[in-house]
Amino acid sequence: MSVEPEVPIVQVEEVRENPVLYKIISSDNHVFTISEHAVKLSKTLWDLITNLGLTAENALDNPIPVENVNGKNMETIVQFCERHKYDEEEPEYTNYIREFVLPEWDRQLLSIDNEELFQLILATNYLDIQKLMDYCCRVIGDMAKDKTPEELRIIYGIPTDAEDDALERSASDSPGPSG
Amino acid sequence: MxxxxxxxxxxxxxxxxxxxxxxxxxxxxxxxxxxxxxxxxxxxxxxxHTTSTTIQLTFNRNSIQMMLRNGGNQKPVFITYSHHENGCELSYRNSKKILEMSDYLKVFETDFQLALSHLNHQNCKNSKLEFLVSQSIFSLNEKILEVLRRTVPIKVQDLTLQVLAEFQVSDFLNLIDPIYLTSLTVISSNCPKVSISNQIENLKSLRKLQIGNSITNIPLARLTHLEDVIIKYRLVTFADVLFLKETLTAPSSPCKRFILQFKYKERYLNKKLVERFGISEDSWIFKIQNSSMSLRMRVGLSFIEFNLIVDS
Missing domain, CATH: 1.20.1280 (Monooxygenase)
Structure with a gap:
């Protein structure tokens, strides 16, 4: 009869997993937990963590409030960062264009409506996550292929110049904060 | 909201x-x-792709093709603007589109101006422009010339012209800002002679000149200040060869390569060269005084080539 070894079986993922976790609070007070490797993908968050002097011991007791990003976008961002935390470093831009293939998993993650996608881009821009920005811009760019100007206006929600002028006029006609 | x-x-x-x-x-x-x-x-x-360093325009009957390429390695983009009974037909990649009620020249003009504005960025570094007149038309439509004239002066370093008639060389050269132009290539499909002596005078920055297919009659003395020349003469004389040899072996000569093609050469040219410079199969080396360079003169069946080489 064979005796099971008493050494616990450790999954490869767990060996690589860094036990340090951080807490993030979105603008609408949703709380997210994110691992150290994943949070490093966001330059803004990692700078903040470093500046606040958060350590493995006090990280979970000091949630980081992110007022510019709502829970919905933060959820996507955390999913993305956890998925890509062990990716190799990004290649540098060549000729101002970064060559990459958008993985299917990420295409699925970013299959959201345009308004949400633009909101996600703003959040990504604020959190400074290079790879997610590349992927979002690819998805936005792919929508423009072989379209007419009218189709692009609808896809990207670009107002015509006449609509734009009308919007500006109504904005300038409306009373200001003191009016 | x-x-x-x-x-x-x-x-x-x-x-x-x-x-x-x-x-x-x-x-x-x-x-x-x-x-x-x-x-x-x-x-x-x-x-x-819009920041192309090369723009190539091919003028056909009732259509213009614009090719844009960024650097030597990237895939070029081709766009064709054609006249269509309902407006402008635009061919791009494998798709065709009709822009109703649009004049193909107007659509082309907007796109060309934008491409040019990008080409002119960064002091025209490595910028290349090619005007190719297709064999299917005799001359450029005056309306096309008007469109091109609205883009002057075009700032470009390297210009290639493929023309059908000599006057087209002047038409195109008049569009170019001579300050930036360092390299000019003229290829003429069926005009036997291209004599652009006067225009050459005005191209003060020119360093490289290449005239293909046609015979030229630009005096050699007007070209020896250039670094690289490839031209074709009807007849090459011993005096021409001597002149080039003497000028190009002068220590201050800027010329690094001079290829003179010819239709005919003076009778006994090879014999005279052997008498003057000694026996050689086809090339002679002349040491340039006070430098580590030499001039190699090579005579072929229909060309004489002068090349500056480093002494071994």
Missing amino acids: APLTTLDLMPEDVMRRVLMELDYRDIMTLRKTSHLLRNFIDNNRIRT
Whole structure:
């Protein structure tokens, strides 16, 4: 009869997993937990963590409030960062264009409506996550292929110049904060 | 209700990155959606296929093809603007589109001007422009010339002209800013003679001249200040060869290569060369005084080539 070894079986993922976790609070007070490797993908968050002097011991007791990003976008961002935390470093831009293939998993993650996608881009821009920005811009760019100007206006929600002028006029006609 | 988030409300950096994902035609389409985006695209000189370093225009009967390429390695983009009974037919990649009620020359003009504005960025470094007149037409339509004249002066370093008649060389050269032009190539499909002596005088920055297919009669003395010359003469004389040898072995000569092709050579030219410079199969080496360089003269069946070489 064979005796099971008493050494616990450790999954490869767990060996690589860094036990340090951080807490993030979105603008609408949703709380997210994110691992150290994943949070490093966001330059803004990692700078903040470093500046606040958060350590493995006090990280979970000091949630980081992110007022510019709502829970919905933060959820996507955390999913993305956890998925890509062990990716190799990004290649540098060549000729101002970064060559990459958008993985299917990420295409699925970013299959959201345009308004949400633009909101996600703003959040990504604020959190400074290079790879997610590349992927979002690819998805936005792919929508423009072989379209007419009218189709692009609808896809990207670009107002015509006449609509734009009308919007500006109504904005300038409306009373200001003191009016 | 908060206003909807749209592309034109994105931060500039984000807009730039989205635009970098698009290719030339899509950017041109996006440019037509609003003034705001048009200004953004034009002012930012988005660095994608639109920032081509090479523009090639092929003029056909009732159509113009524009080829754009960025550097030597990238895949070129071809766009054809054709006259269509309902307007302008635009061919791009494998798709065709009719822009109703549009004049193909007008559509071409807008695109060409934008491509040029990108070409002129960064002091025209490595910029290349090629005008090719197709064999299917005899001469350029005056309307096309008017469109091209509205783009003057075109600032480009390297110009290639493929023409059918000699006057077309002047037509195109008149569009170019001579300050920037360092290399000129003229290829003429069926005009036997290209004599551009007067224009050469005005091209003060020119360093490289190549005239293919046609015979020229530019006096050699007007060309020896250039670094690289390839031309064709009807008849090459011993005096021509002596002149080139003497001028090019002068220590201050800027010329690094001079290839003189010919239809005929003076009788006994080879014999005279042997008498003067000694026996050799086809090439002679002349040491340039006070330098580590020599001039190699090579005589072929229909050419004489002078090359500056480093002494071994």
